[in-house]
Amino acid sequence: MKTPTPTLEEYRQLYEAALAFKEEAPWEWMTEDQVFGIRNPESGEIGYASIMGMRGEHLALALYLGSAALEGFWRVERGLEQDNPDFLLEIPQLQASFEDRDILRDEDRKVIKALGLKFRGRQAWPLFRSYVPGYFPWYVTPEEARFLTVALEQALVVTRRLKEDQSLLAPLRQNRYLIRTQTPQGWTDEWLTPPPAPARPRPTVDEGRLAALRRFPRQRLTLQADLFIMPGGIQEKDDPRPYMAYNLLVVEAQSGFVLGTELLAPKPTLDAMWEQVPTRFTNILARLGQLPNQIAVRTERIRDLLEPATAGLGIPVKVSRRLPALDEARAFLEARFG
Numbered sequence: 001m002k003t004p005t006p007t008l009e010e011y012r013q014l015y016e017a018a019l020a021f022k023e024e025a026p027w028e029w030m031t032e033d034q035v036f037g038i039r040n041p042e043s044g045e046i047g048y049a050s051i052m053g054m055r056g057e058h059l060a061l062a063l064y065l066g067s068a069a070l071e072g073f074w075r076v077e078r079g080l081e082q083d084n085p086d087f088l089l090e091i092p093q094l095q096a097s098f099e100d101r102d103i104l105r106d107e108d109r110k111v112i113k114a115l116g117l118k119f120r121g122r123q124a125w126p127l128f129r130s131y132v133p134g135y136f137p138w139y140v141t142p143e144e145a146r147f148l149t150v151a152l153e154q155a156l157v158v159t160r161r162l163k164e165d166q167s168l169l170a171p172l173r174q175n176r177y178l179i180r181t182q183t184p185q186g187w188t189d190e191w192l193t194p195p196p197a198p199a200r201p202r203p204t205v206d207e208g209r210l211a212a213l214r215r216f217p218r219q220r221l222t223l224q225a226d227l228f229i230m231p232g233g234i235q236e237k238d239d240p241r242p243y244m245a246y247n248l249l250v251v252e253a254q255s256g257f258v259l260g261t262e263l264l265a266p267k268p269t270l271d272a273m274w275e276q277v278p279t280r281f282t283n284i285l286a287r288l289g290q291l292p293n294q295i296a297v298r299t300e301r302i303r304d305l306l307e308p309a310t311a312g313l314g315i316p317v318k319v320s321r322r323l324p325a326l327d328e329a330r331a332f333l334e335a336r337f338g
Contacts, residue, residue, distance in 0.1 A: 003138075003139070003141065003239075003240055003241065004141055004142055005139065005141070005142070006140065006141070006142045006145040006146075007142065008111075008114060008115070010142055010145045010146060010149075011111050011114075011115060011145065012115055013149050014096075014128060014140075014145050014148060014149045014152075015112075015115060015117060015126055017148075017149045017152035017153050017156075018096050018098075018126040018128075018152055019126065020152070020153075020156060021061065021096070021152045021155065021156055022059070022098055022126070024156055024159060024160070026051050026155070026156075026159035026162075026163075027051055027052065027053030027054050027059060028054070029159075029162075029163055030051045030054070030159060030162065031051075031054055032050045032051065032052050032054070032077065033050070033077055034050075034051070034162065034169050034172070035048050035049065035050050035070075035073070035169075035172065035177065036048070036049055036155075036158050036169060036177060036178040036179070036180070037049065037177050037178065037179035037180065037192070038063070038150060038151045038154045038155070038179070038180045039179055039180065039181040039182070039190075040147045040150070041150060041182045042143065042146065042147070043143075043147075045065060045066060046066065046179060046192075046194070047063035047064065047065050047066075047094065047147065047151055048063070048064040048069070048070045048073065048177065048194075049061060049062070049063055049064075049151060049155050049158075050062045050064065050073060051155065051159065058097065059097060059098040059123050060095050060096060060097035060098070061095070061096045061097075061151065061152060061155055062093055062094075062095050063093055063094040063095070063147070063148065063151045064091060064092070064093045065092040065093055065094070066092065066197070067194045067195050067196065067197040067198075068092075068197035068198065069091050069092045069093055070194055070197075071197050072087070072090070072091035073091060075087070076088055076091075083298060083299040083300075083301075083321070084299055084301060086228075086229050086244075089131060089133075089136075089137070089229075089244070090133045090134070090270060091131065091133070092131060092132060092133055093130075093131045094128075094129070094130055094131070094140065094144055094147065094148045094151070095127075095128070095129050095131065095137075096126065096127070096128050096148055096151075096152055097126075097127050097129070098123045098124060098125065098126060098127070099123060099125050099126075099127045100122050100123065100124075100125065101119070101124075101125050103125070103127060104125055104127060107139060108125075108127060108139075112125075128140045128145065128148060130144050132241070133266065133269070133270035133271075134243055134244055134265075134266020134267075134269070134270035134273065135241050135242065135243045135244065135266065136233045136241070136242045136243070136244065138241045138242075150182075154180040154187065157180070157187070158178065158180065171191055175193050175194075176191045176192065176193055177191070177192055177193070177194060178190075178191060179191070179192050200271055200274070201271065201275055202308070203274065203275045203276075203277060203278050203279075203305065203308050204275075204278075204308055205278045205279050205282060205308045205309050205312060206279070207312075209279070209282055209286075210282070210309070210312040210313060212286075213282060213285055213286065213291065213313055214291075214313060216285070216289060216290050216291045217290050217291070218290070218291045218292075218293060219290050219291070219292065219293065220293055221252065221290070221292040221293060221294075222252070222253040222254070222292060222293070222294045222295070222296060223250055223251070223252060223253065223259065223292045223294070223295045223296070224250070224251050224252075224253050224295070224296045224297070224323045224325050224326040225248070225249065225250045225251075225281070225295055225296070225297050225302065225306065225326070226248075226249055226297065226298045226302060226323065226326050226330065227246055227247070227248050227249075227264075227277065227302055227305065228246065228247055228249070228330065229244045229245070229246055229247075230244070230245045230246070230247050230263075230333070230334070230337060231334050231337060232337070233245075234265070243265060243266055243267070244266060245263055245264070245265060246263070246264045246265075246266070246273065247261055247262070247263055247264075247333070248261065248262040248263075248264060248277060248280055248281060248284070249261050249326060249329060249330060249333070250281070250284050251325050251326050251329045252325070253296065253323075253325050254325070255325070256324075256325035256328055256329060258329050259284060259287075259288055260283070260284030260287055260288065261284075261333075262280040262281070262283060262284060264276055264277070264280060274305060277305040277306065278305065278306055278307070278308040278309035278310075279309070281306055281309050282309050285309075285313075291313060291315060292315060293315070293316075294315070294316050294317075294318065295310060295315055295316070295317045295318075296317075296318050296319075296320045296323060297317060297318075297319055297320070297323075298319070298320070298321070298323055298326075299319065300319055303317050303319055
């Protein structure tokens with residue numbers, strides 16, 4: 001299945017908007033947390049714009065798609081996901097960034113050549129990417145290209161106004177966001193409080209499975225468990241966009257012996273994959289044939305994902321930043337499959 005690509009004219013408009021945005025260099029007076037919204041004229045979805053680059057490290061406009069993505073952004077911004085380094089890749093977003101030439105891929109260079117554009121120097125090359133949770137950043141679709149073009153144009157309007165009036169986004173303190181919306185009379189301002197993100201389904205484990213596991217003997221055994229993205233991506237014939245393979249790894253704390261692994265794919269969605277985690281963990285316990293008296297995990301997120309299984313089996317779980325046995329096993333796996 002071939003992913004639709006923007007037309008050359010759609011790309012031309014996108015590059016023109018990006019170059020005008022870069023020429024303005026709004027990161028010189030704006031910070032990442034000065035967020036505002038742009039409503040997609042085609043779908044009505046709100047993308048929340050954050051401008052990165054004040055420190056000169058990553059010059060970009062990030063457009064976080066919807067309320068859940070906005071909540072994810074603020075979790076990262078407030079340092080609540082420091083233990084989950086891949087969390088940013090799990091936030092649905094579009095990005096227009098400015099990179100060194102070697103970051104671009106052949107497909108990007110072909111478009112630039114077809115448009116007759118030339119760039120030189122560091123952070124001079126526009127790059128457009130779509131982030132779908134559980135997948136690697138990929139090329140934008142026609143719809144995404146059009147929305148990103150509009151977002152860059154409207155971001156330029158907002159940043160110029162903010163340069164003249166630093167109080168423009170003050171209502172952010174009351175969780176009210178400036179939203180640029182297109183009407184028959186042109187683009188206008190709205191001030192809105194984002195609706196709450198939809199609640200994620202709570203994972204469950206079949207009670208019959210738990211009842212069978214409760215009959216297993218309990219041992220003085222401490223397990224270490226983690227869930228992480230394996231190196232590289234998996235690309236299937238019917239989808240050119242590679243997805244990330246997540247590995248649920250369980251080891252015995254004292255010996256470092258690998259007790260089990262379960263590979264999970266973010267299909268049909270990443271949220272659907274999260275729902276599988278406690279059941280997949282019980283697969284490992286079933287193969288082990290015994291229950292531990294304690295489990296140590298890296299993060300609160302892993303603890304919460306395992307909770308339907310561990311609570312149902314009466315196994316205490318502690319969060320520990322140091323999991324040496326698991327780290328050694330993970331390093332071996334990544335070296336082998338990386």
